[in-house]
Amino acid sequence: xxxxxxxxxxRAAMLQAIGVKNIDELFRDVPEALRYPELKLPPPVSEMxxxxxxxxxxEYNVDLEHAPCFLGAGAYRHFVPSVVGHVIGRSEFYTAYTxxxxxxxxxxxxxxxxxxxxxxALTGMDVANxxxxxxxxxxxxAVLMAVSVSRGKRRKVVxxxxxxxxxxxxxxxxTQGMALTIVGExxxxxxxxxxxxxxxxxxxxxxxxxxxxxxxxEDPAALRALxxxxxxxxxxxxxxxxxxxxxxxxxxxxxxxxxxxGEGQALGGGLNFGGPYLGFFACKQQYVHKMAGRIVGxxxxxxxxxxxxxxxxxREQHIRREKATSNICSNEAxxxxxAAVYLAAMGKTGLRKVAELCYHKAHYAAQRxxxxxxxxxxSQKPFFKEFALRCPRPVDEINEYLLDEWGIIGGxxxxxxYAGLANTMLICVTEMNTKEEIDLLxxxxxxxxxxxxxxEGASDMEEAA
Amino acid sequence: MREPxxxxxxxxxxxxxxxxxxxxxxxxxxxxxxxxDLPLPEVSEVDLVRHYVRLSQLNYAVDTGFYPLGSCxxxxxxxxxxxxxxxxGFVHTHPYQPPDTVQGNLFLMYQLQEFLKEISGFASVSxxxxxxxxxxxxxxxxxxxxxxxxxxxxRTRMLIPDSAHGTNPASTTMAGxxxxxxxxxxxxxxxxxxxxAHCDDTVAGLMLTNPNTLxxxxxxxxxxxxxxxxxxxxxxxxxxxxxxxMGIVKPAALxxxxxxxxxxxxxSTPHGGGGPGAGPVGANxxxxxxxPGPIVVKERxxxxxDSDEEWEExxxxxxxxxxxxxxxxxxxxxxxxxxxxxxxxxYIRMLGAAGLREASENAVLNANYLLSRLKGVYPLPYDRTCxxxxxxSGRLPDAPDVHTIDIAKRLMDFGFHxxxxxxxxxxxxxLMIEPTETESKETLDAFADALIQIAQEAKxxxxxxxxxxxxxxxxxxxxxxxxxxxxxxxxx
Numbered sequence: 001x002x003x004x005x006x007x008x009x010x011r012a013a014m015l016q017a018i019g020v021k022n023i024d025e026l027f028r029d030v031p032e033a034l035r036y037p038e039l040k041l042p043p044p045v046s047e048m049x050x051x052x053x054x055x056x057x058x059e060y061n062v063d064l065e066h067a068p069c070f071l072g073a074g075a076y077r078h079f080v081p082s083v084v085g086h087v088i089g090r091s092e093f094y095t096a097y098t099x100x101x102x103x104x105x106x107x108x109x110x111x112x113x114x115x116x117x118x119x120x121a122l123t124g125m126d127v128a129n130x131x132x133x134x135x136x137x138x139x140x141x142a143v144l145m146a147v148s149v150s151r152g153k154r155r156k157v158v159x160x161x162x163x164x165x166x167x168x169x170x171x172x173x174x175t176q177g178m179a180l181t182i183v184g185e186x187x188x189x190x191x192x193x194x195x196x197x198x199x200x201x202x203x204x205x206x207x208x209x210x211x212x213x214x215x216x217x218e219d220p221a222a223l224r225a226l227x228x229x230x231x232x233x234x235x236x237x238x239x240x241x242x243x244x245x246x247x248x249x250x251x252x253x254x255x256x257x258x259x260x261x262g263e264g265q266a267l268g269g270g271l272n273f274g275g276p277y278l279g280f281f282a283c284k285q286q287y288v289h290k291m292a293g294r295i296v297g298x299x300x301x302x303x304x305x306x307x308x309x310x311x312x313x314x315r316e317q318h319i320r321r322e323k324a325t326s327n328i329c330s331n332e333a334x335x336x337x338x339a340a341v342y343l344a345a346m347g348k349t350g351l352r353k354v355a356e357l358c359y360h361k362a363h364y365a366a367q368r369x370x371x372x373x374x375x376x377x378x379s380q381k382p383f384f385k386e387f388a389l390r391c392p393r394p395v396d397e398i399n400e401y402l403l404d405e406w407g408i409i410g411g412x413x414x415x416x417x418y419a420g421l422a423n424t425m426l427i428c429v430t431e432m433n434t435k436e437e438i439d440l441l442x443x444x445x446x447x448x449x450x451x452x453x454x455x456e457g458a459s460d461m462e463e464a465a
Numbered sequence: 466m467r468e469p470x471x472x473x474x475x476x477x478x479x480x481x482x483x484x485x486x487x488x489x490x491x492x493x494x495x496x497x498x499x500x501x502d503l504p505l506p507e508v509s510e511v512d513l514v515r516h517y518v519r520l521s522q523l524n525y526a527v528d529t530g531f532y533p534l535g536s537c538x539x540x541x542x543x544x545x546x547x548x549x550x551x552x553x554g555f556v557h558t559h560p561y562q563p564p565d566t567v568q569g570n571l572f573l574m575y576q577l578q579e580f581l582k583e584i585s586g587f588a589s590v591s592x593x594x595x596x597x598x599x600x601x602x603x604x605x606x607x608x609x610x611x612x613x614x615x616x617x618x619x620r621t622r623m624l625i626p627d628s629a630h631g632t633n634p635a636s637t638t639m640a641g642x643x644x645x646x647x648x649x650x651x652x653x654x655x656x657x658x659x660x661x662a663h664c665d666d667t668v669a670g671l672m673l674t675n676p677n678t679l680x681x682x683x684x685x686x687x688x689x690x691x692x693x694x695x696x697x698x699x700x701x702x703x704x705x706x707x708x709x710x711m712g713i714v715k716p717a718a719l720x721x722x723x724x725x726x727x728x729x730x731x732x733s734t735p736h737g738g739g740g741p742g743a744g745p746v747g748a749n750x751x752x753x754x755x756x757p758g759p760i761v762v763k764e765r766x767x768x769x770x771d772s773d774e775e776w777e778e779x780x781x782x783x784x785x786x787x788x789x790x791x792x793x794x795x796x797x798x799x800x801x802x803x804x805x806x807x808x809x810x811x812y813i814r815m816l817g818a819a820g821l822r823e824a825s826e827n828a829v830l831n832a833n834y835l836l837s838r839l840k841g842v843y844p845l846p847y848d849r850t851c852x853x854x855x856x857x858s859g860r861l862p863d864a865p866d867v868h869t870i871d872i873a874k875r876l877m878d879f880g881f882h883x884x885x886x887x888x889x890x891x892x893x894x895x896l897m898i899e900p901t902e903t904e905s906k907e908t909l910d911a912f913a914d915a916l917i918q919i920a921q922e923a924k925x926x927x928x929x930x931x932x933x934x935x936x937x938x939x940x941x942x943x944x945x946x947x948x949x950x951x952x953x954x955x956x957x
Binding site for chain 2: 079100114133
């Protein structure tokens with residue numbers, strides 16, 4: 001099935017109109033010796049068969065509707081209201097493209113304008129763009145923008161070790177041709193204040209994540225002090241953040257951010273095995289001409305009626321080519337729409353309530369787990385929906401036990417990214433985790449069971465031997 | 466037609482969703498960390514739904530009509546693709562789950578890597594890039610890493626034909642290279658003389674779109690590859706126009722070293738109003754070690770059969786992640802736009818080899834048919850057999866005051882989405898038309914009839930074009946005002 005309406009009769013009439021005998025003649029410019037290679041692909045299947053095949057493939061996964069899950073680390077399970085799927089499932093939205101022709105794209109344009117407004121509401125920034133690919137690429141673009149704001153003169157980036165390790169990796173990938181100096185990643189991820197001493201006159205920006213990768217909230221007063229140091233040296237202060245946390249906690253504008261970006265997947269996007277996600281990006285008014293990406297602005301039509309258009313495009317690749325602020329073209333528009341619908345559905349009180357549920361449940365889990373012998377919290381700092389738990393055994397060992405014996409997907413192994421955090425698990429609890437799930441996790445890790453499982457494991461090995 | 470803003474239908478106290486009560490003991494909140502105000506709208510679910518449904522109705526989309534946006538391949542998006550991408554076994558999987566709990570996802574990604582390798586002829590594919598431009602940045606960084614790995618530090622220039630997408634030079638700058646523009650010749654090919662003059666040991670590579678943005682297959686593509694390779698450079702392929710050549714020719718066989726695919730164009734995944742797309746990158750043996758990762762690999766495992774006491778060898782594979790040995794690194798968090806990959810996999814499974822070739826053949830047939838109907842009505846700067854798209858000029862000899870923008874806006878009154886306009890830059894007043902294979906002859910004829918009538922109107926009643934559109938949800942919008950007095954959100 002190739003979704004082609006042309007019949008043989010249509011094709012014959014069209015070939016005649018073109019003035020060729022057959023379709024092959026249309027490909028005369030293709031080197032003859034290379035024409036029509038065999039493609040070794042599996043034989044095609046019908047819609048009925050493909051549905052069965054894909055369902056079977058999907059069933060090889062353990063899906064999180066059927067397993068309590070305590071994984072976060074940048075991809076979060078949050079409740080997605082039914083309206084989100086219904087709106088983004090409107091094919092007037094999802095089968096359109098970039099709104100190059102505004103008069104027949106007002107649906108996309110107005111919804112992006114509203115999205116930009118809501119991102120500004122959350123972050124406290126003046127302007128937001130229409131999206132980046134994800135939180136990591138949004139952060140990498142923030143670095144490029146900060147260097148560009150200094151007209152390329154400042155070549156140093158202070159990057160907190162508390163920023164998601166994969167986001168930091170993407171910053172390195174993006175900037176590998178730019179000869180920048182990136183410092184700060186070797187420091188203690190929980191000691192953000194040490195970054196202040198690294199800021200100098202060559203620093204383009206200082207980047208922190210709040211809540212940081214270990215789940216902890218930075219003290220807004222301490223961040224304000226860091227922002228003041230950055231500003232006193234002429235550097236920008238960049239904050240990567242979890243938008244759900246902004247339902248409850250200080251907006252980055254309150255503590256001096258110039259650029260706020262982050263992963264917007266939590267706003268109405270599913271987990272989807274890591275993509276498509278949503279990079280949101282906002283900044284202060286004075287930097288708007290250096291911002292990457294699509295921006296929608298309000299205007300009027302020739303009758304004076306309000307309407308919306310893509311604007312300030314003199315920043316963009318299709319106009320400025322090699323002098324553009326970024327190469328970004330397609331972004332994650334449909335995920336931005338999902339985020340807008342989510343934020344509108346939650347509204348002022350709903351988003352706060354989601355954040356509170358996460359906070360209370362995560363703290364309940366932390367309090368119960370850290371009461372178990374051998375387990376303790378890494379830090380007493382306040383946290384949001386994730387926390388780092390010191391464990392008596394290697395994290396992968398515990399996770400294997402949790403999955404095999406209890407059907408629980410455990411937390412993230414921080415030892416993979418931080419040398420000092422071996423045997424430390426990053427546990428995420430959201431509004432989706434019930435008290436029963438949390439209690440089950442506690443029960444599973446209680447010495448009664450965990451040590452007994454250990455003994456059984458040992459006896460199995462003896463039998464095998 | 467004016468739809469109020471979501472903030473204009475907000476009323477204090479309304480909520481659009483109800484949430485469960487807290488089922489655990491509460492913990493005091495750290496007061497000095499809390500925000501004071503959260504200026505989000507407050508709307509009921511019914512108002513929310515009506516707002517967005519009404520907004521959707523102001524959009525033109527592939528599902529509402531013909532969308533011949535050149536270089537964007539706005540083909541029909543099969544509904545089965547949407548169904549499979551929503552399967553709970555895919556949607557509810559976390560990217561950090563242990564690999565043995567996501568073997569289905571890894572299998573699908575592995576298979577898609579293999580399909581794309583087969584279609585393109587490349588040795589290896591990474592699904593990580595999230596869009597075409599993201600794939601371009603990937604490719605240029607790979608070329609850079611290759612030269613650096615050989616200690617060849619003098620290569621600082623990327624050659625880019627003047628017909629290229631704007632993303633090519635923009636990606637080049639991001640990767641730290643200088644852009645050198647190569648002109649096109651009179652037949653719309655890369656000018657070989659100009660190219661030769663620029664080929665030296667400072668050239669990192671050439672970025673070539675083939676078929677190019679004029680919709681023409683470069684008649685010297687193999688010679689271009691030879692010249693670039695001879696001077697030590699590498700050839701990047703912008704795969705935006707792959708829809709013309711699936712099963713017709715493999716880009717790797719033409720001499721490309723690295724290329725991105727646009728799953729949202731060629732492989733029918735929807736464009737989402739501007740994304741999400743996906744821009745996987747394929748590379749030959751030379752560049753494969755530099756691909757971004759991780760990518761999916763498989764290894765054979767021998768399993769004991771449950772049904773038999775004896776050891777039985779069965780073809781069983783375990784799929785897992787691997788970083789290519791000299792990888793440029795990660796291009797995004799996690800692995801790629803997996804949801805988009807599911808749709809592209811499904812499309813390739815349903816078409817098979819013959820179906821993909823048929824798609825390309827009919828895309829090229831449709832474009833040439835439409836061209837045959839419009840040739841002579843609108844100026845055609847490069848009069849050749851086109852591939853999946855073609856470029857006309859909107860500069861009509863008898864209507865000097867009419868511009869391409871007027872023609873485009875007037876097309877809306879006939880119920881069509883305008884083509885890409887004012888691109889490529891080398892054609893004045895360009896109209897870049899890509900019909901795709903999923904349109905019928907009747908649709909193409911209706912579109913040609915409309916453009917022919919508009920050309921008449923341009924002569925007899927140009928005001929009708931200048932004041933167009935007349936039947937769109939809003940009249941022509943003032944883009945200059947939007948840029949001069951930016952209003953970019955509604956809270957300030």
